[in-house]
Amino acid sequence: MLKVTNLHATVDGKEILRGINLEVKSGEVHAIMGPNGSGKSTLASVLAGNEKFEVTEGSVEFEGEDLLDLSIEDRARKGLFLGFQYPVEIPGVTMANFMKLAVNEQRKFRGEEPLTAAEYLKMMREKAKIVELDTKMTSRAVNEGFSGGEKKKNEIFQMAMLDPKLAILDETDSGLDIDALRIVATGVTKLHTEQNATVVITHYQRLLDYIVPDYVHVLYKGRIIHTGDKSLALKLEKEGYDWLINEQQ
C-alpha cells in the first residue's frame, strides 16, 4: 500500500528526514516511536503533503502511484488520512458542513453521486457512535472551544467518515486522559480492517495496549534505526531509547 524509499526532507534548509525506508501493507498496523525531534511528525507531514517541507531525495509510492506528485487534497481523496497532533480550529464553520463537503468531494473523486441529506445524517450518526461523540458536537464550529479529548475524538470521527485506506495518526494519544484514550484507541481499532492500514506515531506504550501493532519502528535523527514487534514498545517503555542510540554510535 505504502512504500517509502530513502526519503529525505528539509524544512528551512535543515534536513529532518535522512533516508527513511518503510513499507506498509494492507491489514497492517505500524507504530513509529522515537525521542522528541527525531522526525516523527515531519514524516507524517511529508506524507500528507504539507508544503512547509521539501522532499530532497527518495520516493513514496501509495497504491502503486507516486504520492509525492499528488496535491494535498488528491492524496486525501485517494485515501490518505492524517490525524493531526494539533487539530486546527475553524471559526464559523460547523463540523457537519465541513464533513459534508469533505465526504462529497471524495465521492466526486471516485465518480460517485453526492449523499442526500438523509443519507449523510444517517452516516454521521453511525460514525459518531464509534468514538462516542455526541452528535450535537457536529453543529459546533470545527474544533472551536473543544477540549483536548474532544479534538482527538473528532479526528477519529473524521477518519470514520472518510474511511481512509491509510490512516497516519500523529500523537493522537497526547493530551488525553485515560477514558478519552480508551475511547479514541478503541475507535481506531474498530475502524481497522484487512483492507486498510494504520500508522500510529506515539511516545507512549499505553496507546499500543489498545492498538496492537504488527511492527514497531524507532525513528532517530531522521532514520529508522530499529524495527521490532509489539514487545519492542514494552522494552522502550522500561528502558528508554539509550540502548538503541548507543548501538548506533
Next chain:
Amino acid sequence: MQNAILEQLPTLHIALDRPIEGRSEQLYRVDDPSCLELKLAADARLKLLVVRSQAATSRVQIELGERAELVLAELFVADAETTVEVQQGAESRLQLTSLQLGGGVGRYVVNLMGAYAESRVNGLFALGGAERSSLTIRTNHQVADCRSYSEVRGLAGGEAVGRFDGMVYVAPDAQRTDAFQQNRNMLLSEKARIDTKPQLEIYADDVKCSHGATVGQMDQEAIYYLRQRGLDEQQARRLQLTGFADDLVMRCGCEEMCAALLEALNAKLNRI
C-alpha cells in the same frame, strides 16, 4: 444583482405625517431612498431591508418610541453613501445590520435616550478589486441602564481598502451602561488594507464597557487541514471566508432577511 428572495419582498410605503403603528412580521424593502424618515410609535414593530444599488448620497432618520422594535438592514451593492441616525426611546430595541458588498460609506449614529433601550448594530464589508468601504458606528449612551452591542467584520482582497471607526460614548449620567464593541478583519491579499479605530469615551463610573479590534490573514494551517480532508485550495479558502462572515449576517434578526443577505454575500464572496 439577482436575488430571488429580495425580488419577492413588498415595498414599504410610508405615510410621512404619522408614525408606523402596530406589530408587523412582514419584511419590507425600500430601494435607494435619498431621504427616509421612519417613526415607530410605542410598541410598534417593523422589519425593513434597505437596498443601496445606486452610487448616491442619502440620509435616514429613525425614531423608536417606547418598546418599539426595529429590525433593519442596509445592503450596499453599489458605492453609496448613507448617514443613519436613530433616536431610541425607553425599552426600545434596534437590530441593525449594514452589509457593504460594493464599497460605500455608512455612518450610523445611535442615541439611546430612554432607559433600558438596547441597540445591536453590526456591520460587514467584503471588498475586492479597488473597492473602498468605510463604516462608522457611534453609539451615544445618553441615559442610564441601556445596552449596546456592536460587531463589525471586514474582508478585503485585491487592492481594496476598508475602514472602521467605532465610538461608544457614555454620558456622565448613563450609569449601569453595558456596551460592547468588536471589530475583526481579514486581509486576503498583500495589497489590501484595513484601518480600524475603535474608541470609548466614558464619563460615568458604574459601567461595563469593552472593545477590541484585530486584523489578520487567512489561516494557512486551516487551509492545510481542510485540504488534508479532501477540499481543494479554493474550497478551503472559501469555507474559511464563509465561516468568518456568515454568522454575523445570520444574526440580523429576521430569517427571511438573513437569507436575502446571505445570498448577496455568497455571490460577492465567489468574486473576491
